Amino acid sequence: MTDQINVGLLCGGVSKTFGNHKALIDVSLSVNKGEIVTILGPSGCGKTTLLRIIAGLELPDNGFVFLDSEDITRVPASKRPINTVFQSYALFPHLDVFSNVAFGLQARKTPKSDIVLKVRNILALVRLDGMEKRFPHELSGGQKQRVALARALVNEPKILLLDEPMSALDAHLRSQVQEELRTIQKKLGTTFILVTHDQNEAKRLSNHLAVMHEGKIIQFGTTEEVFTKPANKFVAEFLGATNFIDASRVSDTVYDTHYGPMLVNDKPNWNNGKIIIWPERIQIRADAVPGENNWFSGKVMDRLFNGDGVDILLVKDSDDDVPEKPILVKAKPDFQVESGQRLGVFFPPEHLVPLDKHTLN
Amino acid sequence: MGQDSRPPKIRAQETTAKEILTQETTANEAPARQIQAPIVPPKDKPSAKDKTKTLIWLGEFTTRFSLRLRALALAGPPLLWLTLLLALPCLLLTGLAFTSRGPYGEIVFELTFDNLARLFGRTNFGWSPAFLYIIARSLWVALVTTVLCVLLAYPLTFHIATRPAKKRVYWLILLVVPFWTNVVVRAYAWLLILGPQMPPAQLSAALGLIRDGAPLYPGPLAVYLGMVSTFLPFMALPLYTSVERINWEILEAAKDLYGTRYMIFKQAILPQTRPGLAVGIIVTFVPAMAMFVVTDILGGAKSMLIGNLIQQQFAQARDWPFGAALSGALMFMTLLILAIFRYRQRPGERVGGGLFTGFR
Numbered sequence: 001m002t003d004q005i006n007v008g009l010l011c012g013g014v015s016k017t018f019g020n021h022k023a024l025i026d027v028s029l030s031v032n033k034g035e036i037v038t039i040l041g042p043s044g045c046g047k048t049t050l051l052r053i054i055a056g057l058e059l060p061d062n063g064f065v066f067l068d069s070e071d072i073t074r075v076p077a078s079k080r081p082i083n084t085v086f087q088s089y090a091l092f093p094h095l096d097v098f099s100n101v102a103f104g105l106q107a108r109k110t111p112k113s114d115i116v117l118k119v120r121n122i123l124a125l126v127r128l129d130g131m132e133k134r135f136p137h138e139l140s141g142g143q144k145q146r147v148a149l150a151r152a153l154v155n156e157p158k159i160l161l162l163d164e165p166m167s168a169l170d171a172h173l174r175s176q177v178q179e180e181l182r183t184i185q186k187k188l189g190t191t192f193i194l195v196t197h198d199q200n201e202a203k204r205l206s207n208h209l210a211v212m213h214e215g216k217i218i219q220f221g222t223t224e225e226v227f228t229k230p231a232n233k234f235v236a237e238f239l240g241a242t243n244f245i246d247a248s249r250v251s252d253t254v255y256d257t258h259y260g261p262m263l264v265n266d267k268p269n270w271n272n273g274k275i276i277i278w279p280e281r282i283q284i285r286a287d288a289v290p291g292e293n294n295w296f297s298g299k300v301m302d303r304l305f306n307g308d309g310v311d312i313l314l315v316k317d318s319d320d321d322v323p324e325k326p327i328l329v330k331a332k333p334d335f336q337v338e339s340g341q342r343l344g345v346f347f348p349p350e351h352l353v354p355l356d357k358h359t360l361n
Numbered sequence: 362m363g364q365d366s367r368p369p370k371i372r373a374q375e376t377t378a379k380e381i382l383t384q385e386t387t388a389n390e391a392p393a394r395q396i397q398a399p400i401v402p403p404k405d406k407p408s409a410k411d412k413t414k415t416l417i418w419l420g421e422f423t424t425r426f427s428l429r430l431r432a433l434a435l436a437g438p439p440l441l442w443l444t445l446l447l448a449l450p451c452l453l454l455t456g457l458a459f460t461s462r463g464p465y466g467e468i469v470f471e472l473t474f475d476n477l478a479r480l481f482g483r484t485n486f487g488w489s490p491a492f493l494y495i496i497a498r499s500l501w502v503a504l505v506t507t508v509l510c511v512l513l514a515y516p517l518t519f520h521i522a523t524r525p526a527k528k529r530v531y532w533l534i535l536l537v538v539p540f541w542t543n544v545v546v547r548a549y550a551w552l553l554i555l556g557p558q559m560p561p562a563q564l565s566a567a568l569g570l571i572r573d574g575a576p577l578y579p580g581p582l583a584v585y586l587g588m589v590s591t592f593l594p595f596m597a598l599p600l601y602t603s604v605e606r607i608n609w610e611i612l613e614a615a616k617d618l619y620g621t622r623y624m625i626f627k628q629a630i631l632p633q634t635r636p637g638l639a640v641g642i643i644v645t646f647v648p649a650m651a652m653f654v655v656t657d658i659l660g661g662a663k664s665m666l667i668g669n670l671i672q673q674q675f676a677q678a679r680d681w682p683f684g685a686a687l688s689g690a691l692m693f694m695t696l697l698i699l700a701i702f703r704y705r706q707r708p709g710e711r712v713g714g715g716l717f718t719g720f721r
Contacts (some may be wrong), residue, residue, distance in 0.1 A: 055617060056617075057613050057617070076616070077613070077616045077617050078617070078619050078621075079619070082617075083617055083618065084617045086614055087610075088608070088610050090608065090610035090611045090613065090614035091611075092614075092615075092629065093633075094612060094630065095628065103615070103616035103618045103624075104619050106624075107619040107620050107624055108619050151614075151618065152617075152618075155618065157685075186509045201682070
């Protein structure tokens with residue numbers, strides 16, 4: 001578990017209701033210093049509300065927010081050492097880049113020479129040097145975003161909040177900005193809390209990941225943990241899993257499935273439930289022995305080239321007439337196979353992840 | 362437009378082909394601009410006859426001549442109306458200022474600057490600034506009224522804009538309802554409220570602020586109450602249109618960046634509401650300067666404004682030429698204020714739309 005001293009931000013039992021809509025229900029979250037934590041979830045799951053409560057722009061109905069073991073639940077946004085990069089960037093349209101970035105420093109009565117120095121340094125960091133005199137309407141989307149980032153970072157906040165920071169950027173800019181964000185975060189060591197609905201962004205950026213659904217955090221863990229072992233069907237689906245296998249218990253470690261008996265390393269807590277396996281974990285083997293545990297020989301329904309590899313859709317060959325959801329297998333781009341051909345695959349027991357039945361679905 | 366899709370008519374006119382091509386491309390990019398932008402004539406000028414026939418692309422093929430005709434047909438009737446009923450009377454009135462009054466109140470058409478001299482204080486007994494003083498007081502009353510309206514309109518419009526969408530309508534109706542009541546009726550209503558038997562006057566009397574049994578009118582308090590209640594909707598409605606469209610995230614950003622209340626207002630609220638505020642100030646200040654009903658009923662002799670004076674000259678004194686001179690002075694001040702306002706609109710401050718952002 002995490003070191004107590006290392007905890008930067010701690011939210012406990014946070015609830016918030018708007019009218020009859022429960023935006024947050026008893027949410028707890030702890031964020032380590034110097035990490036990037038992503039709050040991931042579909043729109044309307046309450047992730048932005050949680051971010052606004054951390055920023056101090058919203059007061060929770062219940063619960064507390066601690067920053068460096070200091071209660072800041074009722075401290076207004078203007079007094080918190082936390083800054084936000086807003087989704088719309090919210091730059092002051094009548095102020096130029098320099099004044100936008102200097103706003104927070106001026107508000108805190110920083111000496112003029114310090115302001116000039118700090119603004120220059122931070123603009124260099126986000127590669128906007130020479131743009132001081134430009135107005136927001138003269139900037140591109142990516143530049144506006146970097147101004148918003150600089151405007152927040154120049155105050156040296158303890159925590160930087162980013163509300164869907166990539167949503168207004170083109171796809172090719174996104175990966176570039178993600179890399180830049182990581183670099184900047186490493187350089188400054190600031191704690192970043194990021195809200196997004198894009199699982200790829202979460203995967204690429206974060207150390208820890210909190211998946212939210214209908215006002216609750218339903219899984220929290222390191223990004224690796226969450227992606228390899230999603231707790232339930234909702235998380236698995238949201239993270240892009242497609243291979244859901246119905247399984248029923250035969251013995252303690254062996255479960256019977258549509259694709260034959262499977263040996264499972266993680267013991268499920270049910271007798272009938274679902275197992276998932278990530279497509280890239282399924283191994284294509286020529287030496288398939290049908291009938292044995294974890295071996296499956298299927299008929300290729302389709303082969304799709306997807307850019308970095310080949311997606312192969314496999315169905316059980318014995319019952320042609322019954323429509324079934326195919327198993328998705330990922331192969332190397334040069335892997336050749338024809339539709340209708342048979343293919344032997346192996347499901348490694350350590351990569352079969354049973355989904356928790358008692359939480360969502 | 363591809364080369365081949367041009368109709369044969371154009372292809373035949375090789376002399377102006379270049380011009381047409383450039384117009385086509387610009388028109389395709391910004392068709393609305395093409396209407397206003399002056400069309401640059403080519404160096405070898407085609408004859409006037411050619412010009413009317415040259416086809417230009419504006420969503421359809423048309424000629425400049427037919428475009429002008431269309432514009433005239435659209436703008437003609439209102440222009441005629443304004444010319445006959447506004448511009449012409451104003452000019453007549455200005456001309457009247459340089460005539461003089463006959464012994465029976467008739468107008469003597471004889472060029473004279475006596476009225477202007479009188480306005481600037483010449484009397485039979487030496488110089489007296491009485492009329493200039495009234496003009497200055499009118500400006501002052503209008504200014505105070507406007508400032509009070511701004512101070513009240515900001516919290517009011519923010520209150521309305523932050524209500525749920527359904528409830529805003531009711532608030533706006535409440536704001537507009539006084540519009541449906543005549544100014545005279547409202548002024549008399551204030552007279553009633555401020556009367557000696559009513560609680561406000563009695564309370565003031567009890568506190569020793571006024572004589573026992575005296576009303577709270579006439580006086581500045583009554584005038585400003587009447588003025589502000591009359592002009593608050595003029596200020597609040599245009600301001601509301603700006604406040605309603607405020608990007609609240611910018612306010613939150615200002616808060617998030619440690620902004621004080623003053624900074625939040627100056628850097629986040631004011632720039633976003635400036636268009637509505639500008640319109641509100643103009644539609645409040647200008648009519649407030651000419652107001653005479655409220656001051657007539659609630660003000661008494663000491664509160665005489667230029668509006669009262671003009672009304673007096675035309676109605677009681679039957680001195681139309683001097684009334685015309687006073688009206689001219691009022692018109693001049695109005696235009697001056699509008700000019701100052703237009704000059705003050707700086708390019709960096711043009712946030713969103715609004716009446717005055719499209720001026721230049």
